[in-house]
C-alpha cells in the first residue's frame with residue numbers, strides 16, 4: 001500500500017508572516033520610519049507589495065498618523081519604527097491613542113534575541129517601556145508565535161474599550177520560519193468596536209424609571225458615542241426625552257450642533273458660562289461614553305456631586321462610579337445601550353421644551369460674534385474660527401492642537417452633521433499632534449477637505465512632517481496661530497501667578513517662509529480683512545497649503561477656558 005505523500009510544509013519568513021497577518025486583519029496602510037533592525041520587515045513589505053507604506057520623518061508622527069487614520073476609518077491604525085530611539089519616539093502617539101480609546105498597533109523592530117544582554121546598540125526593554133502605555137503588549141522571542149501574537153493584539157485593540165497595542169519584533173524573529181497554515185486572522189477584528197456588548201436588561205429598566213421621572217435630563221457625551229456610531233440612537237432618545245445634549249471635546253460629532261438639543265462643548269476647555277448653566281440646571285445627567293474627567297466636569301464641580309442623579313453608560317465597567325456616585329451604571333457598547341433605552345421607552349414622549357438651551361446658546365454666540373467681527377490686528381482667534389467656519393463644507397475634518405486652537409474650535413466651530421468631523425488629542429494634549437493626525441485622517445477619508453490648526457509652539461514640534469505632506473501631495477491646509485509665545489502657559493501665569501511671566505515667550509518665525517522651503521504653498525496674514533480670501537485660496541488649492549496667521553496672544557484673548565474667565 002502506498003503511503004500518502006505529505007505535502008511539504010510551506011514556510012514564510014517571520015517578516016512575511018507579519019505582513020500577511022496585518023493583511024488578514026484588513027490592514028491596507030502602515031505609517032513608519034526605517035532602521036537597521038527593520039531591514040527584513042521592509043524587504044518583506046517590498047516583495048509582497050500588498051500594503052501601502054507611508055514613510056514619515058519622525059516616529060511620533062507615524063503614531064499620530066495611525067491615530068488620525070484610525071479615528072476616521074474606523075479601522076486599526078498601524079505604525080512601525082526601529083529599535084531604541086524608534087521605540088522611544090513612537091511612544092507619545094501610542095499613549096495618546098491608548099488613553100483616547102483608539103486602536104493603534106505599533107511595531108518596533110528590535111535587536112536579535114541572540115544578541116540580548118551584550119550591550120548591543122539600541123537594546124532596550126521594550127516590554128517594560130510600553131506596558132503602562134498600551135492595552136496589550138509583548139516582545140516576540142520566536143517566529144512561530146507571530147500569528148498568535150498578532151491575533152491577540154487585534155482582539156485586544158478592538159474589543160471592550162478600544163486601545164493601543166505594541167509588539168516588539170526582533171531581527172532574528174523576522175528571519176525565522178512560520179508555517180503558512182498558521183497565518184490566518186479574523187478581519188472583523190481589524191475594525192472597532194469589533195464585539196459589541198449589550199447592557200443588563202434590569203439596569204436598562206432602572207435607567208428608564210429614572211428618565212421617566214426626570215424634570216430636566218441632560219446627556220453629556222464623550223468620545224464613546226462617535227467611536228461606537230451611536231449618533232442615530234442618541235438623536236432618537238434625546239428627541240423623545242426632549243433632553244439637551246452636551247459633549248466633551250472628543251464627543252463633538254455625537255450630535256449635529258445646529259439642532260435644538262445641542263448644547264455644545266462643556267467643561268473647562270471649550271465650555272463657557274452659558275454651557276455650564278445648562279449642566280447646572282439638570283436633575284438627571286446621563287454620561288455616555290465619557291469618563292467624567294477633570295476637564296469635562298471642571299474638576300467635578302459641574303455637575304456638582306449630589307446635585308443630579310447620574311446614569312452612566314460606558315463599555316468599561318471601571319468608569320461609572322469612579323468620579324460620581326452613580327444611580328444607574330449601564331455597562332455596554334454606547335450604541336447598544338442607547339438602543340436598549342429607546343426600545344424600553346418606546347412610545348414615551350416627555351413633555352418639555354428647550355428654550356433655556358436656546359437662550360444660553362444665543363448668549364454664547366452673541367459674545368463670540370462681537371469679537372469675531374473685530375478688525376483689530378493682531379487678529380483675534382474668534383475671527384479665525386469664524387472665517388474658517390464660513391468657508392469649510394460640513395463634511396470637512398478639522399484637527400486642533402492644544403493652545404489656542406483647542407478651546408476656540410471646540411467652543412465655536414459648529415459641527416454640522418454627526419460622526420468624526422473634528423478632533424483633538426485630549427488624553428495627553430501634547431503639542432504638535434494635529435499636523436500628523438490630519439495626514440492620517442486624510443489618508444482615511446481623502447474625499448473631504450482636512451484642516452489642521454496649530455499654535456506656533458506646535459508648529460515647532462511637527463514642522464519636519466511638512467516634507468511628508470509635500471512628497472505625498474496631500475491637499476491639507478495647515479493653519480498656524482502665530483503669537484510667538486507658549487500662550488496657554490502665559491495665560492496661566494497671568495490668571496494664577498499675578499502676571500509673573502517667566503520663560504514663555506519665544507522669537508517670531510515667519511512660518512509661511514519656512515513652509516515655502518518645504519514646497520508648501522503658503523501665506524502670512526496680518527490683517528483680518530485679508531483672512532477670508534487667503535483662507536479661501538488655501539482651501540481650494542490642490543496640494544498642501546499653510547496659512548500663518550499673526551494672532552492676538554492667548555493670554556490677552558477671551559478664551560473659553562474657565563480658569564481664566566474666573
Ligand SMILES: Cc1ncc(C[n+]2csc(CCOP(=O)(O)OP(=O)(O)O)c2C)c(N)n1
Pocket residue numbers: 402403404405428429430431454455456457458459481483485486487488489554
Ligand atoms: C509636548 C508638550 N509640551 C508641553 C506642553 C504644555 N503646554 C500646553 S499648552 C502650551 C503652550 C502652547 O503654545 P502654542 O502652541 O504656541 O499655542 P498658544 O498657546 O500660544 O496658542 C504648552 C507648552 C504640552 N501640552 N505638550
